[in-house]
Amino acid sequence: MSALHIKKGSTRHSAYNLRPTFSDQEERHTLAVLVENEPGVLARVIGLFSGRGYNIESLTVAEVDHTGHMSRITVVTTGTPQVIEQIKAQLGRIVSVHEVHDLTVEGDSVERELAIFKVVGDGDKRVEALRLADIFRANVVDSTLNSFIFEITGAPEKIDAFADLMRPLGLTEVARTGVAALLRGS
Amino acid sequence: MTREMTGAKMVVEALKEQGVDTIFGYPGGAVLPIYDEIFLQNDIRHILVRHEQGAVHAAEGYARSTGKPGVVLVTSGPGATNAVTGLTDALLDSIPLVVLTGQVPTFMIGSDAFQEADTVGITRPCTKHNWLVKDTDKLSATLHEGFHVATSGRPGPVLIDIPKDVQFATGTYQSAKPTGSRYQPTVKGDMAEITELVAAIETAERPVFYTGGGVINSGPAACQLLRELVDATGIPITSTLMGLGAYPASGDNWLGMLGMHGLYEANLAMHDCDLMINIGARFDDRITGRIDAFSPNSQKAHIDIDPSSINKVIRIDIPIVGDVGHVLEDVLKVWKSRGRKVNREAIAKWQEQVSAWRKVNCLAYAGSEKTIKPQYALQRLEALTKDHDRYITTEVGQHQMWAAQYLNFEDPNRWMTSGGLGTMGYGFPASIGVQMAHPDALVINVAGEASWLMNMQEMGTATQYRLPVKQFILNNERLGMVRQWQELLHGERYSHSWSESLPDFVKLAEAFGAKGIICSDPADLDDAIMEMITHDGPVIFDCLVEKHENCFPMIPSGKAHNEMLMGEADTKGAIQAGGAVLV
Ligand SMILES: Cc1ncc(C[n+]2csc(CCOP(=O)(O)OP(=O)(O)O)c2C)c(N)n1
Numbered sequence: 001m002s003a004l005h006i007k008k009g010s011t012r013h014s015a016y017n018l019r020p021t022f023s024d025q026e027e028r029h030t031l032a033v034l035v036e037n038e039p040g041v042l043a044r045v046i047g048l049f050s051g052r053g054y055n056i057e058s059l060t061v062a063e064v065d066h067t068g069h070m071s072r073i074t075v076v077t078t079g080t081p082q083v084i085e086q087i088k089a090q091l092g093r094i095v096s097v098h099e100v101h102d103l104t105v106e107g108d109s110v111e112r113e114l115a116i117f118k119v120v121g122d123g124d125k126r127v128e129a130l131r132l133a134d135i136f137r138a139n140v141v142d143s144t145l146n147s148f149i150f151e152i153t154g155a156p157e158k159i160d161a162f163a164d165l166m167r168p169l170g171l172t173e174v175a176r177t178g179v180a181a182l183l184r185g186s
Numbered sequence: 187m188t189r190e191m192t193g194a195k196m197v198v199e200a201l202k203e204q205g206v207d208t209i210f211g212y213p214g215g216a217v218l219p220i221y222d223e224i225f226l227q228n229d230i231r232h233i234l235v236r237h238e239q240g241a242v243h244a245a246e247g248y249a250r251s252t253g254k255p256g257v258v259l260v261t262s263g264p265g266a267t268n269a270v271t272g273l274t275d276a277l278l279d280s281i282p283l284v285v286l287t288g289q290v291p292t293f294m295i296g297s298d299a300f301q302e303a304d305t306v307g308i309t310r311p312c313t314k315h316n317w318l319v320k321d322t323d324k325l326s327a328t329l330h331e332g333f334h335v336a337t338s339g340r341p342g343p344v345l346i347d348i349p350k351d352v353q354f355a356t357g358t359y360q361s362a363k364p365t366g367s368r369y370q371p372t373v374k375g376d377m378a379e380i381t382e383l384v385a386a387i388e389t390a391e392r393p394v395f396y397t398g399g400g401v402i403n404s405g406p407a408a409c410q411l412l413r414e415l416v417d418a419t420g421i422p423i424t425s426t427l428m429g430l431g432a433y434p435a436s437g438d439n440w441l442g443m444l445g446m447h448g449l450y451e452a453n454l455a456m457h458d459c460d461l462m463i464n465i466g467a468r469f470d471d472r473i474t475g476r477i478d479a480f481s482p483n484s485q486k487a488h489i490d491i492d493p494s495s496i497n498k499v500i501r502i503d504i505p506i507v508g509d510v511g512h513v514l515e516d517v518l519k520v521w522k523s524r525g526r527k528v529n530r531e532a533i534a535k536w537q538e539q540v541s542a543w544r545k546v547n548c549l550a551y552a553g554s555e556k557t558i559k560p561q562y563a564l565q566r567l568e569a570l571t572k573d574h575d576r577y578i579t580t581e582v583g584q585h586q587m588w589a590a591q592y593l594n595f596e597d598p599n600r601w602m603t604s605g606g607l608g609t610m611g612y613g614f615p616a617s618i619g620v621q622m623a624h625p626d627a628l629v630i631n632v633a634g635e636a637s638w639l640m641n642m643q644e645m646g647t648a649t650q651y652r653l654p655v656k657q658f659i660l661n662n663e664r665l666g667m668v669r670q671w672q673e674l675l676h677g678e679r680y681s682h683s684w685s686e687s688l689p690d691f692v693k694l695a696e697a698f699g700a701k702g703i704i705c706s707d708p709a710d711l712d713d714a715i716m717e718m719i720t721h722d723g724p725v726i727f728d729c730l731v732e733k734h735e736n737c738f739p740m741i742p743s744g745k746a747h748n749e750m751l752m753g754e755a756d757t758k759g760a761i762q763a764g765g766a767v768l769v
């Protein structure tokens with residue numbers, strides 16, 4: 001036997017033992033990617049995900065620093081821990097990427113998404129939709145005699161829950177922005 | 187220093203400033219202004235290839251044999267799309283290239299103009315980075331940045347797409363700023379990890395160095411440090427296809443190449459080691475075989491400049507991100523300062539084990555007096571050329587693997603082959619690029635007849651520039667590697683793996699104004715090879731070899747390192763259907 005002092009999680013004993021340490025469990029991570037705001041940069045990031053077979057659950061992008069020409073891409077992805085690490089490393093290789101942050105592991109983060117919902121109906125359903133909107137702090141941003149457009153902001157789960165409730169009440173269209181996220185604290 | 191000039195002139199100025207002496211290219215409408223500037227100067231030599239793919243592979247050969255970036259100039263549309271295979275090849279093998287493409291004028295982009303293609307879109311996934319330059323004032327800075335990105339960190343190909351109006355317009359030329367770029371990859375390794383590696387080296391009983399193309403990319407100094415470390419510790423060393431020559435084949439600790447067609451001793455050392463030190467290699471599937479049975483008892487260290495290579499396929503215990511040269515320097519420093527310790531006794535035993543494996547003589551093959559065995563041809567080529575200032579390129583297939591097995595490389599940058607992409611048609615243009623960089627050297631492309639035909643048009647380039655490249659074709663009249671897989675994995679159903687209607691290679695050579703040699707008798711081989719070497723000019727050598735020879739050892743896809751097939755006798759029933767789905 002080897003005299004080596006081998007760290008926990010090493011592959012020393014059997015390659016089959018890789019499984020427990022190389023977990024199969026899929027995780028959901030929110031990544032913040034700071035990029036040079038130049039033509040094609042979004043295509044580079046998206047092309048990386050499609051080309052290497054990674055998932056994109058949600059993606060938002062906007063310029064956040066006009067003088068520095070920096071954009072922030074917030075991407076929510078799922079994968080095993082190994083895949084998540086690869087995604088971060090691969091993002092880091094892109095020449096126009098300045099920083100990659102994994103908000104899921106770097107600390108507590110705040111995630112918000114904005115969505116607008118069109119709900120069509122009348123009578124009791126209309127009243128119920130309005131009542132639920134109130135509970136969810138959704139605003140009515142447009143109204144006709146038989147429809148509302150609600151605006152709601154919150155964590156993605158809250159928006160999902162609101163959508164579930166609105167569906168039987170006449171939900172016809174949804175537009176969501178995707179997640180924007182920041183780490184808490186300084 | 188800033189000066190006013192046209193975009194086209196800026197291209198030539200920037201190339202000069204970057205120290206470029208040779209470019210490979212092919213003109214067309216969208217690059218005419220640049221070709222005009224090339225016409226008007228004498229500092230940069232332009233080599234007119236016969237196909238843009240040839241230009242890129244030639245530039246790869248130039249780059250790989252010099253350590254300098256290769257430069258390519260092609261036109262828009264078909265010129266750019268023809269370059270795509272070469273770009274992908276260079277990306278997978280981390281070869282620094284700067285490829286300049288013409289583009290339709292900015293005001294016509296998006297209109298499906300003549301010879302318009304979305305070049306940056308097409309090449310985004312096959313370049314390290316690319317740019318479309320829309321403003322002449324930004325052109326020179328982009329060109330300098332292109333060289334910086336191509337050559338820094340993990341090298342790779344970059345592409346700069348230059349619309350024709352940007353070439354014509356006048357702007358301000360800016361010289362390269364030494365620290366102008368934001369792109370600055372980490373080169374120094376983490377000292378804590380380095381110390382951990384040294385500690386592992388001190389106690390390991392069965393350590394092995396597994397080295398790759400990254401050592402060669404890091405440069406001659408890195409190769410020197412590697413040699414010092416290997417020789418001082420006595421640790422056996424193997425290398426990937428891409429890393430041959432970093433450590434000399436004549437060195438005591440050399441195990442030979444590892445992997446799918448690697449040597450028995452190299453693969454078994456990898457399988458049985460207790461400490462694997464990966465230096466600038468990337469656990470490619472040709473190397474690892476079955477992942478879950480890969481080197482099951484080892485602690486693994488990995489030195490790589492690209493963090494994404496670490497933990498990508500194999501879990502690493504000691505990750506070190508940094509340039510091989512910088513890291514090895516620190517490893518040696520720390521190892522020396524801690525008293526140059528290794529587990530001498532255990533390593534001596536380990537070396538004995540390695541010697542026992544070597545005695546198996548895995549490269550033995552059944553000789554023949556009647557037909558030329560491809561292995562024999564390469565052994566003779568090795569014997570007759572090894573004392574020359576020699577550079578070898580290859581195509582892709584069995585001949586490539588045999589070349590890696592039977593030719594010996596004493597120095598880095600002497601072996602140019604398409605590893606990651608496995609591009610048939612690479613070797614001939616690459617040999618042209620190598621010969622351009624080393625006019626007096628003996629440059630040999632070890633080819634298969636099928637691969638060679640893929641870029642045979644470059645005969646025109648070879649004769650035009652009087653490049654004495656030797657095309658040593660191991661002609662088995664088969665797509666030999668495909669045929670071997672069909673034999674072993676597809677019930678000997680040889681679907682389209684015949685090389686039918688081959689040209690008469692001697693006449694073909696003559697048609698291009700070159701020399702042709704044909705040889706089919708082992709007794710004539712030495713004289714024929716000597717004739718090839720001594721001829722002052724390009725030669726096509728048609729070496730008719732055994733048609734159904736298989737390349738061994740072989741680890742079938744999906745098998746472990748200790749499940750190697752050593753020869754014909756091993757193949758019966760050894761390969762399960764499962765392996766057939768892997769490539
Ligand atoms: C461009 C390209 N097309 C197809 C292949 C698949 N392929 C790999 S080896 C090979 C046969 C090569 O035949 P040859 O050049 O005669 O070499 P041999 O194996 O006979 O030595 C083929 C078709 C490839 N590697 N590259």
Ligand SMILES: [Mg+2]
Pocket residue numbers: 583634635636660661662663664665666685
């Ligand atoms: Mg062949």
